[in-house]
Amino acid sequence: MTASVEGVGLGLRHDLAKELLERRPEEVRWVEIHPENYVARGGRFQLNLEQAMERWPIVTHGLTCGVGTTQPFDPAYTRQLRELLERVGAPFHSEHLCFGGIDDTFLHDLLPLPFNRESVKTAAARARELRDAIERPVAIENISYYADPLDPGGWTEPDFLLEVLDAADAKLLLDVNNIYVNSINHGFDPRPYIDRIPRDRVVQIHVAGHFTGDDGVIIDTHGEDICEGVYELLAYTIARLGRVPVLLERDQNFPTLDHLLEEVRRLGAIYERGVAAFEAEHAA
């Protein structure tokens, strides 16, 4: 399946796969996979992937090659990753702007980088290394963070992100929920952040639900329904960026597939309205 990735997609997660692959709902226009679930794994995972490939374009999103890591990536893994991306016809591959380990210890978390020149250098080197290894464009995803990594030098999150994208010459996977979460927890207006995003860098958008604690801190769980604030920020983003495919990320606390498809349809309606607004403005 090499059709282009457009509209709203859904993550092909293990808990959803059986019903999703049986029903093949038409409102889901493409699916995203985590390559770590398929590299060097056989059995049901490969069967699911084959079935998904018959029905949908596939986009890949990694969890283990955060571009902020100081160590080079394992060449055996990136070779297998390249083979998988080739097989599924992935148009690009995304990883996070974070580090996940140090000194051969992997922490299974997306840890933020200090917003400084040294981090930019590291992230750009890793992103270029990955792009060369997989022979495809790399998209870097902005993350949510809870400790404020603001550098005394004074860079804000978008300052840092844009420096990395330029230095790496990379694409952007814009996670609108992560910007929303950070804007609440760290007290900034998310719209001027979105206004600064260069359209030609953005290849995909993520939206998700998050958990709100009694103290008002919100945690990026991907385990709740999308909130109104994120729908509104997505509408603003699409009207500004135009036709960028949107993924609903749901990774835990799964509701029924019908419930998720309701969210997908609502996202689809926001997407179509946003694209129409963008095209009307740019046709003028």
Ligand SMILES: [Fe+2]
């Ligand atoms: Fe995301």
